[in-house]
Amino acid sequence: TRTTRPQRLLRAVQKNATRNNPLSVISAIDDFCRHREWAMNVGDEKGFILDSVVNEVSPVTALELGAYCGYSAVRIARLLPPGACLITLEFNPDYAAIARQVIAWAGLEDKVQLVEGASGDWIPRMKEHFGIETFDFVFLDHWKDSYLPDTKLLEECGLLRKGTVLLADNVICPGAPDYLEYVRKSLSYESRFFKSHLEYTKAEDGLEKSVYLS
Numbered sequence: 001t002r003t004t005r006p007q008r009l010l011r012a013v014q015k016n017a018t019r020n021n022p023l024s025v026i027s028a029i030d031d032f033c034r035h036r037e038w039a040m041n042v043g044d045e046k047g048f049i050l051d052s053v054v055n056e057v058s059p060v061t062a063l064e065l066g067a068y069c070g071y072s073a074v075r076i077a078r079l080l081p082p083g084a085c086l087i088t089l090e091f092n093p094d095y096a097a098i099a100r101q102v103i104a105w106a107g108l109e110d111k112v113q114l115v116e117g118a119s120g121d122w123i124p125r126m127k128e129h130f131g132i133e134t135f136d137f138v139f140l141d142h143w144k145d146s147y148l149p150d151t152k153l154l155e156e157c158g159l160l161r162k163g164t165v166l167l168a169d170n171v172i173c174p175g176a177p178d179y180l181e182y183v184r185k186s187l188s189y190e191s192r193f194f195k196s197h198l199e200y201t202k203a204e205d206g207l208e209k210s211v212y213l214s
């Protein structure tokens, strides 16, 4: 096919969503993925849990690992208090280009800093490059075998503080077993599972919320 799925998703946003209206962007993507083409956005059911955790934390500095098309960046950024910001790391330049346009269509570009590159390269540079002390909230939704090494890297780089909340997507499907075992066994985390379903399907999935105790 001439266009890619992310390009068709962006077109659906530009066709069906209203500029500067994040909720209409979220709905346009959910409708596209439910009725046209499935895509790996966190989706509406798990997105509702994501919203509740973001509202509870009300982060001033938030990090997302894995932007893809920008769906969860819009969900998170729309809830951020004034002056707060979300840094989202995206490895694939084609996905990054789509995500930037989706975030811009929602009118949230001033709250979101999309950084192109690998989490392993960028996490150690967060302090000096972005002037970040620590993150209040981290959403993990990138490669599932990167969840654990990147969490350990965040710890080692001093980017987590007492009370930082990590929220991980897909801990059941596709699954992140090594990450799950780590946060549930470690005395440095208080972890809790939120049962849900894989986006736009009836398959079992869920989010793991883990509070860093330092």
Ligand SMILES: O=C(NC/C=C/[C@H]1O[C@@H](n2ccc(=O)cc2)[C@H](O)[C@@H]1O)c1cc([N+](=O)[O-])cc(O)c1O
Binding pocket: 040, 041, 042, 065, 066, 067, 068, 069, 089, 090, 091, 092, 095, 117, 118, 119, 120, 141, 142, 143, 144, 146, 169, 170, 173, 174, 198, 199
């Ligand atoms: O595989 C999944 N997600 C991997 C996501 C990866 C994203 O993270 C980026 N990244 C950004 C920074 C990096 O350092 C590395 C990758 C990649 O460039 C991609 O944009 C997945 C799969 C299913 N599924 O049903 O199959 C459902 C889901 O909700 C999923 O999230």
Ligand SMILES: [Mg+2]
Binding pocket: 040, 041, 042, 141, 169, 170
């Ligand atoms: Mg996911």
